[in-house]
Amino acid sequence: MMTWKLREADLLHLLKESNLEPSPGSPLGGLKPLGVAARLAPIGDKPQLMEALSRVAGAEVVLGMVTLSPPREPEFSWFYGTANDGNYAYHGPAEDGGHEIVWPVDGFLLLRSLQAPLAMEIPSGKEEISLVLDRSGFETLAAMTDLFQEKNLLALLKRTPAQEADFAEIELLECCERSRNSQDLRWMVPRIQLIAPVGLRFSDEDLRRGLAALVAGELLAQRDGRFAPTPALGLVCSGLAATTGMSALSTQRRQKLSHLAAVRMADLGLWIIEFSEITADDFNVRIAGMAQAEMYARMKAGLGMPAEKGAALRCPACAAELRADARFCAKCGYRLASKR
Numbered sequence: 001m002m003t004w005k006l007r008e009a010d011l012l013h014l015l016k017e018s019n020l021e022p023s024p025g026s027p028l029g030g031l032k033p034l035g036v037a038a039r040l041a042p043i044g045d046k047p048q049l050m051e052a053l054s055r056v057a058g059a060e061v062v063l064g065m066v067t068l069s070p071p072r073e074p075e076f077s078w079f080y081g082t083a084n085d086g087n088y089a090y091h092g093p094a095e096d097g098g099h100e101i102v103w104p105v106d107g108f109l110l111l112r113s114l115q116a117p118l119a120m121e122i123p124s125g126k127e128e129i130s131l132v133l134d135r136s137g138f139e140t141l142a143a144m145t146d147l148f149q150e151k152n153l154l155a156l157l158k159r160t161p162a163q164e165a166d167f168a169e170i171e172l173l174e175c176c177e178r179s180r181n182s183q184d185l186r187w188m189v190p191r192i193q194l195i196a197p198v199g200l201r202f203s204d205e206d207l208r209r210g211l212a213a214l215v216a217g218e219l220l221a222q223r224d225g226r227f228a229p230t231p232a233l234g235l236v237c238s239g240l241a242a243t244t245g246m247s248a249l250s251t252q253r254r255q256k257l258s259h260l261a262a263v264r265m266a267d268l269g270l271w272i273i274e275f276s277e278i279t280a281d282d283f284n285v286r287i288a289g290m291a292q293a294e295m296y297a298r299m300k301a302g303l304g305m306p307a308e309k310g311a312a313l314r315c316p317a318c319a320a321e322l323r324a325d326a327r328f329c330a331k332c333g334y335r336l337a338s339k340r
Contacts, residue, residue, distance in 0.1 A: 004049050004101045005094040008032060010041055011053075018050055020057040025252070027078065027091050028057050052089035052103030055080045061304060063088060064250035065110065066194055069117040070185045070243075074194050077113075079105055083253065086305060107305045108323060108330060114299050117245030118264040129235060129271075130288040131219070133210075138192070138285050139202050140210025141236065143176035144229070145188040149241045150175055165237075166228040169211065173204050188240050195248035197259035197278050236287060242266040249302045259283075260302060262295055270295050 006014075008031050015021075015028065022029040043049060059080035068074040079088035087104035094100040133141060144167075151163045179189035180202050193200050211227060214220040219233040229237060240263070248261040261273040272290045275283045290298070300306075314321055320331035327336055 001102055001105060002045055002048055004043070004045075004052075005096065005098055006101065007041065007098045010043070011099055013040055014043070014050065014053060015057060018053070020053060022057045023059065025062065026057050026059060026080075028053075048103060049101065052101050055082060055089040055103075056091045056101065060254065061088075062250075062252040063110070063303065064248075065114065066246075066248040067113060067117050068185065068191065068194060068246040070191070070245075074185070079110065081304070083304075106323070106330070107300075107303045108321065110303055111296075111299055111305070112320075112331065114247040114249060114262070115296075117247050118262055118270060118295075119245065128289060129232060129239075130286065131232070131236060132284065132286050134213060134284055135198075135200070135282050136206040136210035137213045137217075138196075138210075138283075139200055140172075140207050140214060141233075142188045142192040142240070143172055143179065143202065143207060143210075144233075145237045145240045146179045147172055147175040148237050149187070150178075164228070165234055166226045168226050169208065172211070172227075173207060176202055176207060188243075191243070191246065195246055195261040195273065197250060197257070197275050197283060198281055239263075239265040239271065247299075249299065251302050251304070253304075258302065260298065262290075262299070272298065 011028065012031050015031075022031075060083040061081040063079040063081070065077045065079070066074055077090065078092065079090050081088040086107045088107070088110065090100070090102035090105050092100050147167055148165055151165075151167075155162045176189060179187045182190055185191050185194075189202060211220065214233070215222050215227070219230050221228045221230065242265045243263055244266050245264040246261060248259070250257065250259045252258075257278055259275040259278060261275075263271045263273060265271065270290050270292060272286075272288055272295060274286045274288075276286070277284045315329035315332060315334050315336075320329055322329060322336070328334065329336070
């Protein structure tokens with residue numbers, strides 16, 4: 001891979017020189033026009049750079065990736081490609097305030113980045129759980145997760161038995177207010193906002209609407225002004241509270257957006273959070289247990305990588321998947337035997 005760090009003046013000159021017009025959604029669309037004079041920096045590997053810029057300026061495929069392994073800070077990355085190419089160009093801010101371009105970024109490298117927080121080298125089974133929620137129900141689920149975690153932590157500090165998993169509406173609203181204003185990613189409300197495809201509100205009105213939807217869907221029981229989760233919903237709350245890693249992949253192809261997140265629970269394997277019917281401020285979501293191999297295939301599909309045909313080529317040293325034309329393992333560096 002090659003990396004370039006460019007000023008806006010250099011980028012504008014290169015785009016103009018090559019008649020590249022940034023398409024809607026390109027990160028190069030907001031560049032400021034050149035002044036009356038600009039000193040341009042020398043550019044190395046220019047043909048390769050122009051290949052990268054053609055993808056960033058007129059991307060047919062845009063990938064947005066988030067990886068999170070608490071308590072480390074989340075990592076956000078954007079990649080741009082064509083509809084029929086497994087390679088992507090990375091674009092992001094450079095340390096000096098300019099633009100950083102990396103080319104070519106192989107799809108297998110992106111796949112490994114998504115896998116890292118999920119520890120997917122460790123075999124995992126499939127938890128038989130599946131829920132379908134709207135946006136307000138999804139927000140309410142996150143708020144409930146934090147409320148139950150808070151109750152258990154307080155009981156632990158006071159050395160008292162864990163409280164029953166029931167609550168009054170006001171308890172949920174007040175706990176969500178604390179979580180919403182927290183930067184601590186050990187709580188679900190701040191984390192869930194990082195992996196959602198649109199901004200979440202967590203307003204009192206939305207949480208009340210979510211409670212009503214969960215009751216109507218027989219996921220919450222309501223009695224004497226208090227709410228209690230069914231075993232299925234309680235399991236999901238417990239699993240989300242025990243999250244050890246999260247990855248999210250947003251893929252836009254020809255104006256069609258798909259978005260999924262993968263979550264690793266400490267003892268409950270892998271869960272997928274799959275978003276659909278996404279609009280500017282709404283969506284539906286499905287939460288389901290998923291076996292490791294199936295999650296791997298879903299991530300490959302999201303990256304636009306072809307499905308496996310026959311047995312996958314794997315490194316003899318670390319068992320990582322290899323490209324058919326690989327000479328080295330991109331994961332451990334093992335030198336492969338030359339093909340004749």
